[in-house]
Amino acid sequence: MTDLAYRATGRFWAELAGCGVTDVVVSPGSRSAPLAVSARNQERLRVTMQLDERVGGFCALGMAKASGRPVALVCTSGTAAANYLPAVVEAHHSGVPLVVCTADRPPELRDAGAGQTIDQLKLYGDHVRWFAELPCDVDEPDYFARVAVRAATMAGAGPNPGPVHLNWPFRKPLEPQGPVPRFEPTVGKPIERVRSLVEAEVDALRPLGGRRGLIVAGALDVDDDGAAAIVGFAEAAGWPVVADAGSQLRGRGPLVLDGAEGVLRRADLAPDVLVRIGGPPSNRAAIDFVASCPAADRLLIDPRRRWEDPSFKWTTALVSDPVSLLGSAAPLMASADDAWAVAWAEAADDAWERVEAVLHGMGGLRSIKNAYGQTAQFDDEWGLLEPLLAATLLRALPSEVAVYASSSMPVRDATSFWPPDALPRRVLVNRGANGIDGVVSSALGAALALDQPVAALVGDVALLHDIGGLLAASLSDADLTVVVPNNDGGGIFSLLPVAEGGSDVHFGELFHTPHGVGLGKLAAGLGVNYHRTGQPDDLVETVTKATGVTVVEVPIDHGTAMRQRKQLADLAE
Secondary structure (H helix, E strand, O other): OHHHHHHHHHHHHHHHHHOOOOEEEEOOOOOOHHHHHHHHHOOOOEEEEOOOHHHHHHHHHHHHHHHOOOEEEEEOOOHHHHOOHHHHHHHHHHOOOEEEEEEEOOHHHOOOOOOOOOOOOOOOHHHOOEEEEOOOOOOOHHHHHHHHHHHHHHHHOOOOOOEEEEEEEOOOOOOOOOOOOOOOOOOOOOOOOOOOOOHHHHHHHHHHOOOOEEEEEOOOOOOHHHHHHHHHHHHHHOOOEEEOHHHOOOOOOOOEOOOHHHHOOOHHHOOOEEEEEOOOOOOHHHHHHHHHOOOOEEEEEOOOOOOOOOOOOOOEEEOOOHHHHHHHHHHHOOOOOHHHHHHHHHHHHHHHHHHHHHHOOOOOEEEEEOOOOOEEEEEOOOOOOHHHHHHHHHHHOOOOOEEEEOOOHHHHHHHHOOOOOOOOOOEEEOOOOOOOOOHHHHHHHHHHHHOOOEEEEOOHHHHHHOHHHHHHHHOOOOOEEEEEEEOOOOHHHHHOHHHHHHHHHOHHHHHHOOOOOOHHHHHHHHOOEEEEOOOHHHHHHHHHHOOOEEEEEEEOOHHHHHHHHHHHHHOOO
């Protein structure tokens, strides 16, 4: 019977490799031995071992997000499989292709008190594109080949990529009873993402040419060619772009605006046409703008048909892939009046100059006009706080270094304080479910998949939430720099109305949650490099010279940081 298990898993992995899968992330276990050994025996696959499944799930997610290819996961039965759930949820919401293989007890041992046995059937619910329970002890290798092709296709080839779940029950003995069989693919074909295009939707864009339009772009998993196609459409139409850091559009020309958040409320810049692409915006200013924008035509380009605009104000939903649609429509667009794009660009430039004046103050007070010409006094002595940290990092890193920005404040700061002179670069974000969990593990996966340096911008709470990811990085050969603005707790909660409740709502204990953890001691215990700095020049030197796995801690005085954020917000009032 064991030979049948290895014949099944061997054929499965051969076909999955034939479909273009190159990476498998495995966590240790006994019940999963046929899956793990057969994967390691397949020469076309790279197997990465992760000690715990939650780290493994997010590592695979980072790999798949960075490479654009499905990545497989293997774990043993029981709660091991349950620990994949956060990564599966994120992959579902952000459209990241994973093939999740969970080992299981055979049916006769379920619901009978057998150890490490839980109900794994459809364990991840509706968060997967496809689920299958595979048969035990069946000598049908071609069946498992077809399963592999279907899994790879459902995960990564269609317009709605995401995770699939295969539950593999095995009977003992689990170890091979002879040579592990090797197979070559006979069915599988390389996975190529199908970018859907509805020709009628191209024609629907043509009448909008010549009108005053604006594009708002959330997180997008597109390559350089895809980003160029989107920006090319904006240039052909003469429409400015307000883009998240994770859109892959920042730094790609004057129409992709830096500093735009400071002028979104200006009535004289209200567009006639609003186009939404990618995930929902990360920052409140852009979210509120999309919800209140008076544009008569509001287009949501939504190829996954997930209605990813919580304002529900759009007038037209288009199901074409934005790269295919906008790239095809660009030659058909009549450009709007140049004055429209110039007005947006000049307003955004002015807004950024005011931001820079606040970020780089040298002592005392200064008078600064906000976006509406009102004059206020601004504190002029800040030091290295989160906004300047994000701007400095984006300026300093070589363009070939990808950035993985954590949810909470890091992704928002990267978006709001992306400086105009920063180079285009890959910025990866877990903005599907928007959780802070697993971000170090995800960045590690990206570094392994890309085989190039990755810098992760991670808050202190997110880092502590994923210590296992830092341990995994320390055991790898990845080039990963983890930059941590440490404000000793959940600083983002101080920006929410609950903070006004103070001691009445036990704000410090229940929300800000100061921890007092020494990150230097943590790094030393895990055997990774560590540097602490509060100076921009030192930060630049550190991140540009860092090799291996390095934690760079930037201590942040929370009270000072909140005062600076209030003054930066006042610039847009």
